[in-house]
Amino acid sequence: MPLRRLAAALLCPVLLALGACGLKPASAFIPSVEPAGIQPVPGLKDARIRVSSKEFTEQLILGKIAVLALKAAGADAVDHTNAQGSVTFRKSITSGDNDLGWEYTGTGWITYLGQEDPIADPQKQFDAVRDMDLKRNHIAWLAPYAPFNNTYAMAVTSAAQKRYGIRDLADMAKVPAGQRTFCVAPEFFARNDGFRGMLQAYGLAYGSSVPAGNVRQMSEGVIYQAIKDNRCLFGEVTTTDGRIQALDLHPLDDSRHFFPIYNPAITVRESVLRAHPELTALFAKISPRLTTDVIRGLNSKVDVEGEDPAFVARDWMRKEGLVK
Known part of the structure; x- marks a missing residue:
């Protein structure tokens, strides 16, 4: 399951105890509606x-x-x-x-x-x-x-999309290796069905066509802004996250259907x-x-x-x- 769901499951009980989860319990209020x-x-x-x-x-x-x-x-x-x-x-x-x-x-x-x-x-x-x-x-x-x-994706900025002509994960290969940079969460990086598996599915390999120094691991919560700030070209996102719209990011298509639906x-x-x-x-x-x-x-x-x-x-x- 997308990692933010797992992270939320682990963190929210603690945050709620501290009053810092950002939401009251969902059962606290229901507005009235008419048919x-x-x-x-x-x-x-x-x-x-x-x-x-x-x-x-x-x-x-x-x-x-x-x-x-x-x-x-x-x-x-x-x-x-x-x-x-x-x-x-x-x-x-x-x-x-x-x-x-x-x-x-x-x-x-x-x-x-x-x-x-x-x-x-x-x-x-x-x-x-x-x-x-x-x-x-x-x-x-x-x-x-x-x-x-609501699945995984790699997202880029509008400027990067136009510059390199990238709309699909297959287009990662169009980008020169030195500029093929990634921001990913640690767990996504480590999983076989995560970062390395995605690269393999699209004909790339960590350590060679994607140099190790080109991959930055960071908290999932800051990846969205890191993409926007050009700290990396590609960043791991979940496709329905509201920050995609707010920051004008563009998730790439997954034409080889690597990520589950x-x-x-x-x-x-x-x-x-x-x-x-x-x-x-x-x-x-x-x-x-x-x-x-x-x-x-x-x-x-x-x-x-x-x-x-x-x-x-x-x-x-x-x-x-x-x-x-």
Whole structure:
């Protein structure tokens, strides 16, 4: 899973204790909404449905969207968002403590189902994780999945993109070796499925075509600004991070499909879906609207502009005509 999710899972409990995580617990407040594009659903009237999410910005926003959608549909939505890490989030649903939440196909396939080889086609990856998770764990994945993909990427500035003509990871080879510099987090550097594996997939090799001195290891949190400040040409990012938009960075395409796909979809306990099949149609109104550009913008409103995830979720849903 992208490293910022792991880092958040490890750090936020400490930061919350110190009052320094930057967010109140996500369950502290839910703004009121009225039906609009989402209308009351008879089968969901007063149905008690408990919603969970992980603790990082994107998941908090997605969790709030789910809660607000359920409320607009007439359900008694219980906000249990802000679970600390993927394991806690997942266990709360499989154990029955919560009923649904957004999960990523790559996380489901690799982390929960133990599969080593990701599937490059997004629809086939979704179908595979949906079928296996339902059979093994009685967890349903609701179609359609959202089109945004929160995975790893290498990003460059607009100036670098124009200067070298680089739009894809394959274009790294166009850059003279001496100028082929990278900023990466230590764990991403060390993993076989991280930096070195990426180079190998695109015909480059650490220590030769990418000299060791050209690679700077640093905290993931400062890489974005380091790219902007030209401390390196290429920098490791996650594709939906709000700082990409704020700093005008450009993630490179991954034409050889090295990085796993992380499309989000609503995951729900099978028994809950059987009792409330209307959930599929409800979230089908929402998922297709969540493109990479949309989620980057929403993440940026929280991480760059300092807005509250609950209001960001509500305002977006109002803009889309889903609620009022």
